[in-house]
Amino acid sequence: MTLTTTTHLNFRGVARQALEFYQSVFGGDLTIATYGDFGMPAGVPGADKVVFGKLAGVGGIRLMAYDIPGQDDADAAATAGSTRRENGVTITDRTFFQSLDSGSIEAVATYWERLAEGAAIIEPLAASAWSAGFGMLTDRFGVTWVLGVTAE
Structure with a gap:
């Protein structure tokens, strides 16, 4: 199934x-x-x-x-909650994040650039301890995206 x-x-x-x-x-x-x-x-x-x-x-x-x-037309970011990084920790009151993973940094970077238009960047897309690329942003419609490169 x-x-x-x-x-x-x-x-x-x-x-x-x-x-x-x-x-x-x-x-x-x-x-x-x-x-x-x-x-x-x-x-x-x-x-x-x-x-x-x-x-x-x-x-x-x-x-x-x-x-x-x-x-109608309420401030999406305000009604969806907020997310920020402090001292390496994600602080949020949102009930979910939308995750997007790919096996290639090039693919992740392409989607990152598009989603980042008008977005609030929480964690810039960069290499991390667990991934060749990781980043977090809240797009202009109030949806928080977590983008990462999945190890092959």
């Missing part, structure tokens, strides 16, 4: 922008349906927001997202 896990991200009115950004980072096919597509009358606030969004990216990346009903 094969299982697949897909991260489902919840946004406050910016799911379309986030999914389009992630598609620019990871490539692949994007599917978006709005509340209006599922019957919410046109003109009702929120009818244009995402009720179902899915990115099937290149290399196995899969993300889903939607807009929380009744929430």
